Amino acid sequence: MNLPRSFLLLGALLASFGTWGQALSPNSQIAALTTDTQVQALVRPFGWEFEELVLGDSARSVYQPYARTAFRWQGKTWYRADLDGNGWLDLLVVGRRRDIPFVFCVLDSGNNRLHVVRNFYSALDERQPMARVVQKRGKSMLCYTSFARRRGASGELTGRRTLLLTYKGGGFIPYEQRPTAHRIRSITYTSRLYYHGQHDIQVAIDSTGLARYSSRSGAADDTTASARYGQRQLRPTQQAEVADLLNYVRFASCSTRYGTGNENHRPRVTLLVTYEEGTKTIRGTSGGGTLGLAQVYEWLEALAVPPTGAK
Template identity: 30%
Template sequence: MKKVFSLLIVCFQLSLFYSQDKKVFNKIDSLNTAKEVQEFLDNDKNKINYYLNVEDRIDYDRYCTLIADSLNLNQKWQKADFDSNGLTDLLVTGKTSDAAKTIYILDKGDHFESKNLSKGQLFEQCSFSIVKDHTIEYHSVKILNRYGFTKRLTENLVYRFGEFIEENKIPERHNILEIQFETSGSHWNKSVLKMEIVSNRDVTWISRNDGFLTTGVYTTKLSKEKFKEIVDLLNYINFENLADEYEVGYSDAATIYLKVTYDNFKVKNIRDTGGMGTRGLRKLYDILDDLKGNQQWTKL
């Protein structure tokens, strides 16, 4: 009877072990103080792309300090497994020569991937990040336009499609028939682009001074995987209910025009001056723009 009981205990322990997520201890797990976080960022071996001065308290202006205090932001760095690969990642806010900046650092196993989370002074007066489980509760004072109007926003961000984007717990599914993506030039960037993707995965690219190919019309065909990525992202960001127009708080910004034809020939048009509409939209723009250099194009 004792042997049977002992065997049952062992089986129970093994079932607990294999039912739990595998957690691997890494460098980030060992960080316990602001000084240790600073040393981790400054270590050339970690290849972190950003310099931050990590302190116990960020020197915001009076208005932003009141918001930070109301959120009880006592610690400027937090840990979580954002990309669900079993390795602890890091979110840290620190000072730069310009203003406070928040970055996230993902442990990819053989390297660290670091990216900027905050949008900068041109777009936000200030921002604050709070880790909750595997998501980020992102508070910001957004600059709505060039006239100085601001709005306080709270967004739940999740790591999807290789970026932190706005969480959508119940994405809708639409039949995407055609996507048109066009960029206008600006004072600082004269390149323009017009690209059309249809549901059979054919792509037409009208190139005009974009720095990749000579001016002309080019075609290619997307892989099933790439087309699915674009469609899945469109559905996840709930494109149908996004605003029709977005604007940034500075002049001479390039404008992005997005037109999606879907379902029974419904049309959604988005005009995004500055390309800062939503994080999900910016990820979509990046994917579409990257097609220029990642496809084999045929000139018509």
């Protein structure tokens, strides 16, 4: 996975082409949005949660904790910007579903190929998500905030955190001003989840970009197990993407262990990266560890599990 500089130049050229594509295509569904009703109609096909989306002033009530912050109510619940940098307008939605905040992005991969991205929010760990679009170094990013899942002794919201998120490797991860530039030689990833059965995934990518993968799911009594095995040759652009993602999250500086216990509804994961300077092993006993690492794991798992949520 030692890629020549020419691939970086190719990426810049493709990004420029994406910008031209937006200018030449007047048929973007997101660019044509003008009303809340149109936004609701656009996202409704994505599933039952999106069918319950409420926008406009009717969503104000669930964002009261932000009344005195930079996220104070602005009277609008959706915003357009090129969040993934491909030259096509994307959509940030800040609404509600029933009595809870509902924050997500709809990204246009080009020619109205739309998909929902909401990897930045974990209902297991957070509550009261909120986001807005900000500009930094000429790029559109998300300024995202939320509160801790546990409330204080009097029921008050606690543990508010704010992150600057950029789109990288298929999801939004914390913006990093100084990514590393290690040359990745191989990657091995395993995930084991024990919850109403056993679910195992393993992905190994060698120095040539050949990815071998396996996934296995079985019921608790192991009578209805299913398994998939295979291999594929990653394209040079895919090799560059996963190497760039690992360097962006500064994998070599990450902790070697995340999590405090073996929770039965979260996977135990191990990531082994071999690079020019040595090896790095990262273990997680209760999920992804950091938002950036979780996106690395999701990228790798997509090689073994067919992607979902595409429109």
